[in-house]
Amino acid sequence: MRFKLTLPLVVALALAPLSAHAQLMIIGNDEKVTWDDAGKPLFLPPGKDTVSIVDISNREAPRILASLPLMNSVFGPPTNLQITPDGKLGLVANSMAWVQDGGAWKPAPDTKLYVIDLTANPPAHIATVEVGKQPSGLAINRAGDLALVTNRADNSISVLAIQGKEVKLIDTVPMGEMVAAVAITPDGKRALAVKFPGHKVAMLEINGQKVTYTKYDMPAGLWPYNIDITPNGKIALTADNGNAGASDGHVDTVSVIDLETTPPRIIDRVVVGDAPEGFAISPTGEIAVAILLNGSAGVP
Secondary structure, eight states: OEEOOOEEEEEEEEEOTTSTTOEEEEEEEEOSEEEETTSOEEEOOSSOOEEEEEEOSSTTSOEEEEEEOOOOOSSSOSSOEEEOTTSSEEEEEEEEEEEEETTEEEEEEEEEEEEEESSSSSOEEEEEEEOSSSEEEEEEOTTSSEEEEEETTTTEEEEEEEETTEEEEEEEEEOSSOEEEEEEOTTSSEEEEEETTTTEEEEEEEETTEEEEEEEEEEOSSSEEEEEEOTTSSEEEEEEOSSTTSOOSSOEEEEEEESSSSSOEEEEEEEESSOEEEEEEOTTSSOEEEEEOTTTTSOO
């Protein structure tokens, strides 16, 4: 016996100008991966993935505006979907392509970043940008003119310029080891990227469209997988997965980074449950949520 799952990846939210009160959500749906009752992953043929654009202005009656036939992968995120601050564009990275292996299928690093026009009626895929291998983490600055993408298989960060509806790769920053996610400070002058296998958080400086790795790393908890920064820019929080992207039954941590010190430093670790992966800080900066794997990828 086996059961079929539709795997929503990460949700991106933003106020979008479809109407005076429109609010949109982007969901990436991976239809290629499921698990049997023993917890073994099963790889199905490609062709059914979608990226859904949902109007959630009416909380009790969400409405799907478009389901775009774009490949998306549950392997590789945590944060591969974002909406520009003006709500006009959606950026969606596809971490893994699907290739044939004899008569079966298997994942392989992809290099695609989809650009979606959220002002179109219905929303439409308008461009595809080639970035590094296995693009996973994705962040857009508050000004809406710069995006950073962490490429897990390339050990690098892609730098993208955003002008109107044009998104263009302008630079690639080598990081020396795998980076899983990135966050940009509210003032747009720095970024933090989690070095997954090195258990570190790297600091980058941003000067206009020039992004530089400072070579300053902070010691996070084990296997940091995700990161976010409070709206006031005072602290950053990392989701420390604890077991190389899987749950193992043990508690793990969220590391707290003081961004007001020079240089920034880890000042605390908060114990959470098993394998935090998805992670977000509220717009008020008063609460943060860590989504725990907690055995969810294993036996149901």
